[in-house]
Amino acid sequence: MILANAFCLLFFLDETLRxxxxxxxxxxxxxxxWRPPVDCVRANELCAAESNCSSRYRTLxxxxxxxxxxxxxxxxxxQAALEVLQESPLYDCxxxxxxxxxxxxxxxxxxxxxxxxxxxxxxxxxxxxxxxxRLSDIFRLASIFSGTGADPSVSAKSNHCLDAAKACxxxxxxxxxxxxxxxxCNREISSTERCNxxxxxxxxxxxxxxxxxxxxYRMLFCSCQDQACAERRRQTILPSCSYEDKEKPNCxxxxxxxxxxxxxxxxxxxxxxxxRASYRTLTTCPADNYQACLGSYAGMIGFDMxxxxxxxxxxxxxxxxxxxxxxxxxxxxxxxxxxxxxxxNPCLRNAIQAFGxxxxxxxxxxxxxxxxxxxxxxxxxxxxxxxxxxxxxxxTSVITTCTxxxxxxxxxxxxxxxxxxxxxxxTNIIPGSKKVIKPNSGLNRARPTxxxxxxxxxxLRLAL
Amino acid sequence: xxxxxxxxxxxxxGLRELEVRVSELGLGYASDETVLFRxxxxxxxxxxxxxDLGLRRLRxxxxxxxxxxxxxxCCRPTAYEDEVSFMxxxxxxxxxxxxxxxxxxxx
Numbered sequence: 001m002i003l004a005n006a007f008c009l010l011f012f013l014d015e016t017l018r019x020x021x022x023x024x025x026x027x028x029x030x031x032x033x034w035r036p037p038v039d040c041v042r043a044n045e046l047c048a049a050e051s052n053c054s055s056r057y058r059t060l061x062x063x064x065x066x067x068x069x070x071x072x073x074x075x076x077x078x079q080a081a082l083e084v085l086q087e088s089p090l091y092d093c094x095x096x097x098x099x100x101x102x103x104x105x106x107x108x109x110x111x112x113x114x115x116x117x118x119x120x121x122x123x124x125x126x127x128x129x130x131x132x133x134r135l136s137d138i139f140r141l142a143s144i145f146s147g148t149g150a151d152p153s154v155s156a157k158s159n160h161c162l163d164a165a166k167a168c169x170x171x172x173x174x175x176x177x178x179x180x181x182x183x184x185c186n187r188e189i190s191s192t193e194r195c196n197x198x199x200x201x202x203x204x205x206x207x208x209x210x211x212x213x214x215x216x217y218r219m220l221f222c223s224c225q226d227q228a229c230a231e232r233r234r235q236t237i238l239p240s241c242s243y244e245d246k247e248k249p250n251c252x253x254x255x256x257x258x259x260x261x262x263x264x265x266x267x268x269x270x271x272x273x274x275x276r277a278s279y280r281t282l283t284t285c286p287a288d289n290y291q292a293c294l295g296s297y298a299g300m301i302g303f304d305m306x307x308x309x310x311x312x313x314x315x316x317x318x319x320x321x322x323x324x325x326x327x328x329x330x331x332x333x334x335x336x337x338x339x340x341x342x343x344x345n346p347c348l349r350n351a352i353q354a355f356g357x358x359x360x361x362x363x364x365x366x367x368x369x370x371x372x373x374x375x376x377x378x379x380x381x382x383x384x385x386x387x388x389x390x391x392x393x394x395x396t397s398v399i400t401t402c403t404x405x406x407x408x409x410x411x412x413x414x415x416x417x418x419x420x421x422x423x424x425x426x427t428n429i430i431p432g433s434k435k436v437i438k439p440n441s442g443l444n445r446a447r448p449t450x451x452x453x454x455x456x457x458x459x460l461r462l463a464l
Numbered sequence: 465x466x467x468x469x470x471x472x473x474x475x476x477x478g479l480r481e482l483e484v485r486v487s488e489l490g491l492g493y494a495s496d497e498t499v500l501f502r503x504x505x506x507x508x509x510x511x512x513x514x515x516d517l518g519l520r521r522l523r524x525x526x527x528x529x530x531x532x533x534x535x536x537x538c539c540r541p542t543a544y545e546d547e548v549s550f551m552x553x554x555x556x557x558x559x560x561x562x563x564x565x566x567x568x569x570x571x
Contacts, residue, residue: 159496165551166498170483175500175548182549183559231555238557 037129040108041101043093053088056081061111085112094129095266097299098209106262122334126273127266131292160222160356161232167215174215177207185238195241204242205302217294223356224314231312237301243308243322251323252335257304264303270296277347283354290351297348307342317352318343477506477539477570486550493558497550504568508537511570541565 038046047053063078085091090112095105109127168174181203185195208216220237224230237243249257258264274292277284285293297319300307310318320342325335342348481502486495520535522528544562551557 162496169497169499169548169550176546179547179549179559182557183547186549186557186559228553232551235551235555235557 037092037094038089039099040090040093040095040105040127043089044108046089052084053090056084057088057090060085064111064114082112095127096129097270097295103263106266110262110265122337123272123276124265124269126270126296128270128273128296131274131289131295159224159226159229159232161219161224161229161236164215164218164222165232168211168219171215174211177203177211181207182238185241197241200238200241201302201306203302204237204306208298208301213295213298216298217355220298221294221352221355223353226314227312230309230314234309234312237306237308239308242302243306245322248322248324248326250327250335251321251325251339252328252331254304254321254323255338261304264300264305267296267299267303268305271300272341275345275348275351276341277345283347283350285347285351290354293347293351294355297351310343317349319348319352474507474509475505476510477504477508477568479503479565479568480505486552489563491560493550493552493560494554495550495552495558499548499550500564502545502564502566504539504541504565506539506568508539508570511537513537537570539568540571541567542569542571543567 044057047057059077059081063075063081090108093105093109095102095109099105106127113125113127168178181200184203185200187195189196220233222229222233224233255268258268274286274289274296276286278286281288283290297307300321305321307319307321310320320339323339325332325339328335479502481500483498484501486493486497486499489501516535516537519528519533523533523535543566545564545566547559547561548563549557549559
């Protein structure tokens with residue numbers, strides 16, 4: 001009886017800790033009056049429920065599906081549909097990187113926004129939600145990795161890109177997805193075909209979408225003092241397959257190609273939104289947000305616009321997509337301007353260097369409401385396949401024990417607590433079990449809930 | 465349980481892990497990368513069968529002589545990790561299959 005009460009108490013303590021550890025998505029925005037934009041899949045559902053909205057949306061899609069978009073849009077009916085839809089939730093809906101049905105979301109976004117733009121624009125607005133959290137803990141981590149403040153002779157010798165590879169290899173999820181893209185991108189098909197580029201790009205996208213950025217950024221943006229390190233950094237995405245091609249296309253042609261694909265177009269627009277150099281901020285990055293710029297740079301890897309380091313120079317960082325401005329004709333200026341956003345972009349360069357050195361700028365948050373929303377790392381967690389393997393690799397299994405406690409003949413005055421089923425974690429630390437007990441699973445520090453659930457069980461064990 | 469603890473060093477068969485440099489593995493790859501090597505180790509006494517006793521007895525009586533036999537279960541991987549990739553010192557990538565164990569059993 002006492003034991004059961006103690007268990008209940010611990011259970012509630014656990015729940016409280018858990019709710020403290022993961023801020024509910026409802027808390028922040030309501031408090032500060034900032035509403036996160038509705039995602040376009042949801043907005044589409046809302047529109048479908050309304051007859052006026054759904055019929056106008058159908059009309060607009062037919063308008064845009066026509067061969068000649070501009071003449072179709074000149075049509076009165078199409079114009080009317082567009083005007084009505086500007087008032088609907090579809091108009092300012094956004095998508096999230098790596099969300100479920102991302103492509104569907106982007107298709108909905110562009111179906112409205114293509115009608116709003118007058119032909120080709122140089123910079124397009126990003127269909128993605130702004131990166132609200134600055135996630136400066138990643139930069140703090142980076143500073144630990146790069147060993148700033150340590151003995152300079154030691155840090156000069158060490159190869160940060162090699163350390164990053166090690167950290168990835170020691171994490172099951174990172175190792176699996178890294179090995180997967182390497183083996184696909186490295187597989188020669190024939191003497192004329194170096195690899196299956198399409199599959200390589202897909203595997204790279206999976207790596208950058210599903211592995212936490214503390215691993216992927218560290219490999220992609222590690223700082224280097226010698227050429228061997230810089231060459232390793234350049235080779236991260238296996239450029240001979242994913243980047244280089246027989247011919248270098250013109251950058252504006254490549255942009256046109258990219259814009260025919262909803263995903264590529266969106267990632268490029270996101271890059272332009274987050275990495276466009278601005279001379280009004282200290283760091284030359286929009287809102288001094290290095291994190292957002294690095295994220296949207298990495299978001300282009302695995303598409304036609306895949307960027308990479310152009311050479312293995314350790315200190316001068318130049319990145320570019322695989323294109324040049326030769327053959328631009330009278331568009332030379334525009335082409336150079338487009339290319340310079342990669343090759344001579346102070347925001348991007350500063351962001352890469354700051355990550356490598358582990359130095360983030362200390363700017364006070366301009367909008368506290370943004371800080372209140374969940375950091376993307378937390379949002380991404382459920383979609384990560386490693387969560388499952390991580391919880392099992394601890395040698396734990398979850399057993400629902402609501403029935404067994406009732407069987408132990410507890411009195412009914414506790415029935416309120418008892419009606420709630422709770423889960424117990426049984427830890428396989430008993431000798432004779434064949435399961436492995438991992439003392440530490442790499443860098444997985446962002447899992448407080450597991451620790452909170454194990455705690456009461458361990459305390460119960462002690463009580464026994 | 466107490467007996468098992470008393471006998472020092474004889475842990476039951478299970479996965480162990482070790483951080484090793486690829487070049488240490490002696491497979492001919494010159495790479496500085498570190499990989500996690502998981503292997504199977506431990507005692508298998510608990511999973512002896514009548515088969516093992518019988519075979520041992522027959523061997524003692526020289527009824528089984530010529531062949532190599534094993535009258536004792538052995539702690540071995542029953543599943544392997546699919547692949548691990550790494551870069552060597554010449555900036556070339558390699559992928560090795562089934563380098564590391566993922567499950568162990570006394571078989």
